[in-house]
Amino acid sequence: MTEQGAAIVVKPGTVTLDDIARVLAGASVVLDPSFWPRVEAASEIVAKAAHAAAPVYGINTGFGKLASKRIPPDQTALLQRNLIVSHCCGVGPATPEPIVRLMMALKIISLGRGASGVRREVIEQLQAMLTRGVYPLVPQQGSVGASGDLAPLAHMTAVMIGEGQAIFDGVTISGGEALAAAGLTPLTLGPKEGLALINGTQFSTAYAIAGVLRAFRLIRAALVTGALSVDAAMASTAPFRPEIQALRGHAGQIAAAATLTVLLDGSDIRLSHLEGDERVQDPYCLRCQPQVAGAALDLITQAARTLIVEANAVTDNPLVLVETGEIVSGGNFHAEPVAFAADAIALALSEIGAISERRIATLVDPALNFGLPPFLTPDPGLNSGFMIAEVTAAALYAENKQRAAACSIDSTPTSANQEDHVSMAAHAARRLSDMADNLTAILGIELLVAAQGITLRAPHATSAPLVAVIARLREQVPALGTDRYMAGDLAKAAALVEADALPVAAIARLSADPFPKLD
Numbered sequence: 286m287t288e289q290g291a292a293i294v295v296k297p298g299t300v301t302l303d304d305i306a307r308v309l310a311g312a313s314v315v316l317d318p319s320f321w322p323r324v325e326a327a328s329e330i331v332a333k334a335a336h337a338a339a340p341v342y343g344i345n346t347g348f349g350k351l352a353s354k355r356i357p358p359d360q361t362a363l364l365q366r367n368l369i370v371s372h373c374c375g376v377g378p379a380t381p382e383p384i385v386r387l388m389m390a391l392k393i394i395s396l397g398r399g400a401s402g403v404r405r406e407v408i409e410q411l412q413a414m415l416t417r418g419v420y421p422l423v424p425q426q427g428s429v430g431a432s433g434d435l436a437p438l439a440h441m442t443a444v445m446i447g448e449g450q451a452i453f454d455g456v457t458i459s460g461g462e463a464l465a466a467a468g469l470t471p472l473t474l475g476p477k478e479g480l481a482l483i484n485g486t487q488f489s490t491a492y493a494i495a496g497v498l499r500a501f502r503l504i505r506a507a508l509v510t511g512a513l514s515v516d517a518a519m520a521s522t523a524p525f526r527p528e529i530q531a532l533r534g535h536a537g538q539i540a541a542a543a544t545l546t547v548l549l550d551g552s553d554i555r556l557s558h559l560e561g562d563e564r565v566q567d568p569y570c571l572r573c574q575p576q577v578a579g580a581a582l583d584l585i586t587q588a589a590r591t592l593i594v595e596a597n598a599v600t601d602n603p604l605v606l607v608e609t610g611e612i613v614s615g616g617n618f619h620a621e622p623v624a625f626a627a628d629a630i631a632l633a634l635s636e637i638g639a640i641s642e643r644r645i646a647t648l649v650d651p652a653l654n655f656g657l658p659p660f661l662t663p664d665p666g667l668n669s670g671f672m673i674a675e676v677t678a679a680a681l682y683a684e685n686k687q688r689a690a691a692c693s694i695d696s697t698p699t700s701a702n703q704e705d706h707v708s709m710a711a712h713a714a715r716r717l718s719d720m721a722d723n724l725t726a727i728l729g730i731e732l733l734v735a736a737q738g739i740t741l742r743a744p745h746a747t748s749a750p751l752v753a754v755i756a757r758l759r760e761q762v763p764a765l766g767t768d769r770y771m772a773g774d775l776a777k778a779a780a781l782v783e784a785d786a787l788p789v790a791a792i793a794r795l796s797a798d799p800f801p802k803l804d
Contacts, residue, residue, distance in 0.1 A: 292416060295390070296320070297397040298597050302589060302803065305390075305494055305596060309383045313415040314390045316397040316408055323399030324408065327605040328475075331402035334612055335361050335476035341612050342603050343480040344402075365479035370448055372439035372483055375424030380437070380488075381718075382452065385420045387491040388441060392482065395599050401481040402605040402612070410445050410472045417467040422450040422457055423488070429699055430710030433600065433618035434488035437711070442482040447471030477603075484601035486620040489710035490592060493627045496717030497589045500630050501803045502785050503724050504581055507637050508541060508800065509754055509787040510731040511574045512548040514644040516747045517738025519558050519655045520567040522549050530575055537586070538579030540801040545574060547799035548791060552748040554739065568653065570643035577640045581633035582801055588626040588633075589803055595623055620710035624693035627713035634720045635682075635689035638727045642675075642682040645727075648734050649675050661737045661765070668768045671734050674775065678730045681723040688716050729778030732758060732787070733765075740764045750791035757781065757790040 292313045293304060297320060308314060316324075334341045336358050345356050356364050380388075393411050396403050414420075421444040427436035443449030444460035447470075451463035464471055474482075515522065525546045530539040549555060566572060603614040649671050651659045662670025692713035698705040736755045739747050746752060761777040781787060792798050 292412075295394050295397065297394045300394055300593070300597050302494070302498065302593055305387065305593075306498055308387050308390045309495060309498070311383075311386075313386075313412070314393055315412050315416075316393060320397045320399060321405060323607055324397065324403070324405055326607045327399045327402045328404045330605050330607065330610055330612065331477050332475070342614050344477045344603075344612070361476045362473055365474035365476070366446065368479040369439050369442045369446060369474070369483065372435050373443050373449060375427040375436040375440050377424050377426035379452075380423040380425050382420050384488075384491045384495060385423055385441070386415065387494065388423070388437070388487045389415050389421075391487040391490055391596055392438070392441070392485065394597060395485055395487065395601070396481065398599045399607060400599045400604045401477075401601050403478045403481045404475055406472060407445075407474075407478050407482070410469070413469055414445070414464075414467070417469065418453060419444065419463045419467045419469065420452045421460070422452055425715055426712070428488060428711035429697060429704075430486070430489055430620035430624055430708030430713075431616075431618055431706070432602065432700075432704050433484040433486060433620070434711055435483050437488035438483040438485060442479060445472050445482070446474060481601045484618045486595060486598075486600045486618065486623050486710065489620045489623045489627070489708075489714045490595045492711070492714035492717065493588075493623050493630070494592050494596065496627065496630050496714060496721065497585060497592055498803075499721045500634055500717070501585050501589070503634070503721060503728065503782070504578060504585065504637060505785070505788045505800050506728050506782045507578060507641060508544045508574075509548065509751075509791055510641065510728050510735055510782075511571075511578065511644065512545050513735035513739060513747070513751055513754065514648060514731060515545070515549060515571055515574075516552055516554045516751065517648055517654075517657070517735040517742070518567070518571055518644075519554060519562070519742070520571040521562075521564075522546065522555060524567070524572045525549075525575060530579075533576075535579055535583060537582030537801070538575045541579040541582060542575035544799045544801065547795065548750055549748055552746075552751070554742050554745045554747055557745045564655070568643070568647055570640050570647060574640070577636055581637050584629045584633045586803065588629045591622050591626040595626075619706075620708040621693065624708040624710035624713045627710060627717060628691045628693050630717055631689045631713070631720060634717065634724050635685045638682045638685050638724045641724075641727050641731045642678045645671075645675050645678050645731050645734050648738050654738065657738055657741055661734060661741065662768070663741075663766060670765060670768070671730075671737065674730050674733065674771060677775070678727045681727050685720050685723050688720050692716075725782050726775065726779045728782045729775055729780075732778045732782065733762065733774060737765055750794040753790045753794045754787050757786055
């Protein structure tokens with residue numbers, strides 16, 4: 286992608302995760318002009334097929350189980366309109382605006398490949414809606430991930446033709462009113478165009494990409510809170526030595542250990558117990574951080590690679606092969622790759638929370654925390670300290686564990702058994718948002734607990750980057766003395782985690798960024 290004014294110019298097939306992150310942050314997109322000739326060539330092939338005698342699925346026939354029904358040329362526009370309004374069967378809360386924006390951008394990228402047979406005006410309508418802030422109201426539930434995200438994409442398309450509902454200037458109004466307010470007119474869909482718009486995986490992919498980007502940020506935060514917990518527990522850094530990681534060879538494990546090593550380098554707490562420490566080995570939640578966080582990193586990296594391929598893909602049906610002039614039915618709308626990727630991301634989110642919760646439990650337990658007071662309160666008994674904060678972390682982890690069950694194996698046949706195997710990618714991807722919320726809160730609790738533990742180790746201090754992280758926390762939350770209302774502290778700590786403030790604070794005290802990169 287390259288920038289052109291306020292919009293990003295997209296070249297389908299070359300879009301990157303960084304580009305997509307900018308769309309989630311608010312950027313609009315327009316198709317690179319070099320792709321218009323192919324778009325128009327494919328559209329001409331579809332127009333000819335619509336008036337031909339031979340049946341071509343979705344162009345001059347009905348849909349799904351009704352594919353044997355022929356549609357005369359003078360009714361193709363009505364056919365496409367009926368397809369959209371009949372498929373607007375979504376339920377549940379509205380999809381968040383950043384996801385809707387990305388879904389629209391991904392549809393522009395897919396249609397822009399010039400294999401869907403839509404007219405230029407269809408893509409331009411989506412571009413204009415993005416640029417002018419017309420965001421369809423898309424209910425979150427109703428897709429099974431094949432034959433594409435039909436209901437969500439139908440709600441998107443409905444606004445393009447002046448139907449449905451949209452959010453414009455923060456107000457929910459009818460699709461027609463939103464277009465008029467933005468200076469746009471409803472689009473009349475031509476042959477295959479409704480089908481091209483609602484076949485596809487853009488709803489699931491948008492949610493999954495938002496999930497993978499957020500999961501990666503949370504793993505960065507978990508490396509910081511994990512390093513803080515190591516010093517709070519006066520644990521050993523020997524398990525992070527590079528020789529150990531190299532003997533196994535996993536890239537994520539090597540990267541995680543390297544980050545932990547840099548974050549803990551120069552810790553006075555570590556130096557204070559190098560000699561005379563009777564412990565031989567630390568609990569797994571401290572010692573095995575490279576193995577767990579590293580495995581999660583590897584899963585996230587693979588999922589990201591899958592999803593960026595999907596973001597650049599043509600996923601509707603049938604497809605137009607411009608070189609041969611053929612229109613060919615296939616199954617690119619089946620979202621199995623997205624479902625698998627979302628399931629992998631869910632596993633990573635769950636496991637990062639699981640090991641973080643165990644570190645929290647270790648630090649509040651006087652039998653395990655190597656000399657710290659029970660529940661990290663200076664006056665235990667009269668005060669409960671972080672007793673229930675740890676319980677909250679356990680409750681959130683339990684929720685994530687339940688949500689991590691694979692969605693992709695739960696196929697339910699639909700559409701009179703024509704669509705007899707589906708991916709369930711939509712809710713596989715949607716659940717990632719709630720799981721990430723839970724993990725954010727868990728890591729916020731670990732931040733509070735580990736920082737308290739390090740404070741109680743005075744006069745010994747932690748490393749310079751971790752001192753900076755604790756200082757950033759203390760701008761929002763003071764160290765815990767006597768018991769106080771805790772919910773506000775948890776919320777502020779979680780907000781710091783969500784804002785990526787922990788790695789940023791650590792990096793500011795280092796000569797180079799030690800954190801893994803998503804590529």
